[in-house]
Amino acid sequence: MRTQYPLDEGLPEYANAREYDEDNPWGPSDDFYLGLAREVGGPVLDVGCGTGMLLRAIAADGAACAGLDVTPEMIERAEQLSNEAGLNIDWTVGDARTMALGRSFRFIYMTGHAFQHLLTDDDMRAFFERVKEHLSDDGVLAFETRNYAAKTFGGSEEPTLWKTVEDDEGRAVDLLIGAIYDPNTGVEQLIEERVIRTTGARTRATSNLRYIAVDELNALLAEHGFEITHQYGDWQRGPLGTDQPEVISVCRLASTP
Ligand SMILES: C[S@@+](CC[C@H](N)C(=O)[O-])C[C@H]1O[C@@H](n2cnc3c(N)ncnc32)[C@H](O)[C@@H]1O
Structure with a gap:
């Protein structure tokens, strides 16, 4: 099943969903989220799900699954691949900042560093508010951002x-x-080129990624009522540190007194 609400036109750098899959095979981050999904249980919502490779693995495990992405080409391919695999997943073209799916989930995650496409504090705030609206009381939110402290700008x-x-x-x-980094906004413009070796054919795409310091991120999470249960520095659940590549946050809604 697929629904659509026209809030954005998607991000042009993700318009070629087949190439995205070629460039981004299964990796340690997928093992991490699959493991977490098994621990937390469904229903599961993947925000910024891309072509849905990870969500298909979670659905194959038996959890009820939904995927949302702002880029229509990504959802089109996600739907095609899940149909081919005989998996029943709900797909929605929509924006993390404005999503309104009308139901709640036990596990919501955002991966592939999709969180870094939220370019301002207000974008992040809107995402956290939408997550709150979609998370069951005992639900878990998990997402990662590349570590600002470890980044060599x-x-x-x-x-x-x-x-x-x-x-x-x-x-x-x-x-x-x-990459070109703007310290005033924390936004890095990534320039990505693909060169086919035999022909020399070259394509170029740019995308913007926000870097946020962990203290600022944690303050935003607290402001929106999230309690951090774990924060890891790598996909093996190692501790967060200034030289670790990732900031992986696992959160629950703080209980209200
Ligand atoms: C690097 S891809 C990650 C895809 C997938 N999660 C993965 O791990 O392979 C980032 C994805 O986030 C999506 N995205 C970016 N901003 C978004 C937003 N505001 N709402 C929903 N999806 C968004 C893009 O369209 C893209 O498919």
């Missing part, structure tokens, strides 16, 4: 090789990344 603006992947025609494709 001022990296090369000129894209340099990140990794090489294989496309669906079996061709080697070099992925190159460059």
Whole structure:
């Protein structure tokens, strides 16, 4: 089943959903969220679900699942792949800041660093408010952001090789990344290039990602009534530290007196 409400046109950098899947195979973050989903139980909502690879694994485990993403091409592919797999998942094209699905979930997560597409404090506030509206009383919210403290800003603006992947025609494709960081806004503009080695064909896309210091993030969570039950620094549930790559937050709604 698929629903749509026209609030945004999606993010252009995610319009090629097949390429997204080629560039982003299953990884340790998916193991982490699949494990957490098994511990917490369903129903499960994946916000910024992309093409739904992780959600399909959670649904295959038996939990009732829903996925929401602002980019229509991502939801289109998510729906196609879940239908092919014979999985019943609710898909919605919509914005994390304004979502109104009309039901509640025991586990809500946002991964793939989708949280960093919330570019301002107000965007984050709106997301936390919407999560509150969709979370059951004993529910869990989990999401991650790359660690501001561990980030070496001022990296090369000129894209340099990140990794090489294989496309669906079996061709080697070099992925190159460059970045321009604005310390005033905490927003980094990422420049991503794909180069097909055999032909030299090159495509370029840009995207914006917000970096927020952990103290500021935790203050926002508290302001919206979330209690942090765990905050990890890596996908093996290691402690948060200034040199750890991630800030992975697992939260519950604080009980009201
Ligand atoms: C890097 S992808 C992550 C996709 C998936 N979660 C994963 O782990 O592969 C970021 C996704 O977030 C979505 N997104 C960004 N801002 C959003 C918003 N405000 N509401 C809903 N989805 C959003 C994008 O369309 C994109 O599909």
